[in-house]
Each structure stands twice: as C-alpha cells, then as structure tokens.
Amino acid sequence: MVSLQNSPSIHQTWLPNASNQLGFYRPGTFRRGISFLVRAEQVSAATTSPRQEGPGRRQLLAAGATVAPWILLSYQTSTSFAAENKKGFLAVMDKKDGYSFLYPFGWQEVVIEGQDKVFKDVIEPLESVSVNLIPTSKKDIRDLGSPQEVAETLIKKVLAPPSQKTKLVEAAEHDADGTAYYTFEFVAQAPNYTRHALSAICIGNGKFYTLTTGANERRWEKMKDKLHTVIDSFKIVNA
Template sequence: YSCELKVFAVPRRNVLSTLLSASTVLLLGPRQITLAETTGGAFREYIDTFDGYSFIYPKGWIQVKGAGADIFFRDPVLLDVNMSVDISSPSSSTYKTVEDLGPPEKAAEGVLKQYLTEFMSTRLGVRRESNVLSASSKVADDGKLYYEVEVNIKSYASNNELAVMPKDRVQSLEWDRRYLTVLGVENNQLYALRLQTPERLLSEEEGDLRRVMDSFRVNKIQA
C-alpha cells in the first residue's frame, strides 16, 4: 500500500509528550512498537518489530488489552467492529509460505472451522449457519504471497428451548457477521489479521476494513 508517514525524532526527556504526537515509538524491553499517523489523519500505522508485522487502522479505534490475541483494536462505539492479529507459536510452527495451507479455498475452510470452534456454545437451541464467501491470493508490494478469506456466520437461538410444544421453540436471528481474514507467513510463523463487522454495517465500514486488509504486512524479525 502507499502510505506517507509523518515521523518525528523526540528527545528521551520528552517521551511523555511523545504520547500525544503524531508518531510514537514504545520501547518495551526487546519489543519496539511504532505508531505513526498517516497523511490526512484518518489512519494510524502500527508496526511491531518484535513479532514482525504491521498494518494501519482507523485513528479513532482503541486498543483492548487482554483480548487473547497478539493485538486487538475496536471501534469505541460499535463494539462488534474490530480487528486482531493472531500468530502461530514460534516453537511449534515451521511454515515456509502461506501455500503450506494448501490453495486459498482449502485455507478458507480452515479459517471457517476455526471461527466456528471459537463460537461453539453449550446453550440449548443455538444454531449456526456459515458460508465461505470468497478465497483469493495476492502478491503484495513486499513481494510476499498473502491469502484473503471472507466468511459469513449467522447465529440463531430460541428464548424458550425448554418449551414442550415445538411451535413455542421458535429460533430467531441473534447476530449476522462478516469476517475478513488475511493470512501471511514469515519467520516460520503463520500470521492472521482478523476483522469483523455486522453485515448490516458492512456498506458503512467496508472501505476502512479493506484499507486495513490491504495494509497488512509480515516482516522479517531482525536477530
């Protein structure tokens, strides 16, 4: 993607004021994270040099700690509009290319299966409908191959599942969401950028979500 960044050099004594500037570098032991504001101010760039990936995200989104992913951002108002990055374990993965997952269509089946596993429910009367909407590959401007997957998942549930009569156990739609995933491989690890939005908000949020998808890059970790 093409993105001009505003970068500022800030003396160490001004680290506190740096948090309010257009470019922020956080040093956490060996982990360095850079936040830079894009030209126009609509997006910020997140660069994790320790884990080896980067992307841009809408400026108004906030980071959520302890969400179970390597990083998690969401819209502060529309909580179901969010994104995260997951990385396979460096000690147990030996990926050389995203093609190790098979063709995009096979990788999409794995992505959908993972989502459905995460959404398994012990509640009575819950039913999920799911479909792979698209699966494709692309070579980005860094010369690396990425897979892009889109799936839709709907959840139905009954508020009266213990009712005796079947007519009283009517299921209704709980939620209907679009999940967009970008897969890449570097450092022998599989990286997954995962975004979600309710289908009813897709037309409104799609432009921003696709910019985030297009910006995702996996980077070689410097020893």
C-alpha cells in the same frame, strides 16, 4: 487499555486438530511481542530571547531556514512507515514480531487473551481488528493448501464458534515483496447478530499470521471500504 473477556467481536479457539492440520505448534508456545504504535511527533522550535537582536540573531534565523528542510526530510525518512498512513487511519508497527497494518482512527486498543493485538470501536463492538500469531514449521502459506481450503478450515475451526453458521464469500491469493498472502471474506451468523468479516493470512519469521477485521452485517456497506483498507495494509517484515 481495557481488558475484555468473552467479547462477541473476537473469538479465538485453537483446536488441536486445526493446529495439527495447519502445521502449528502447540498454543502454549505463544511468544507475545511488544507492540507499539507509530505516532506523529511534534518537534518544537527553540525560542530566542528578545534581547538577541542584531546580526547574530539574523544569522541563526538564516541558518535555521536552511537546516529546517533537511531536519524535516530526515524525520520523514526515519518514520517512513507513518508517511504511508492514510487519512482517517492510524498505523501499527510491531518490529519484534514483524508485522504492520492500519486501523481506523477512533478505534481503541483492548487486551484479549490469546490475541497479539486488538483494536475495536467502543460503540460498535463487532467493528474490530485483531492479529494472532502461531509458531509454525511451514515456510509458505501455499504449503497448507489453496486459499479456499485454508479459509474454510480457519473459519470453521478457529475464527468462529462451532455454534455459528458460517459462509465463505470469496478467497484469493496475492504476493507482496516475495511473500504469499491469502485474503478471504466470510459471514458468521450468531442467534442475535451476524458479523461480516475479512481476514489476511501469511507465513513468515517462523509464524503463521492471521489478521481479521469485520463489522455487524447491518453496517457492512458503510464499513467495507475501511475494512478492506485494513486488510490491504497488512504486511509482514523481517523480525
């Protein structure tokens, strides 16, 4: 993995006032989880020696034809999350910290201090997705305020540097498996670039989860459908 510092695509500064306002514990209490990718595996078939002719070999082949579908079904069941993957996307499942999401094929994992997981396009550095975890005493994202209120606070104090001009485009709430999620769209303008971004936030497992993805404004129309897929795929599970 490539280690990046001061990347313009990711900015994360948890200010003390923001942490207190949103009910977070101190950043020093971060517990970095061990994440892993859900990848497809190739199952190689056993080879048979040419000398194994006759009824014995035919019986083995017949048995294999009967057992193979069952093995395939079992494999698909054991990797049910991978089965939900969309064409052109890869899946991440972090069982320890309790979250999953999809990201576009071709993006590479990078390490950025303060982020639990980051994937980005190596050619277009503003195209990325990051996940941040903050311990919290809150139980529900709605305890922090409305989608608009929470989004404005995060954008101004956390998701963009103070020097950037930001604008909240829209914010909404939805429920998935009994958990409330806030999603919002915003624009952050720097002197030499403008980033159009989407975020999904929720609370569960004693953590405040923030997933943010985005792209350069000039590529927004081309990338927005993919980025919405990333946001829509974000789910938390019991850790």
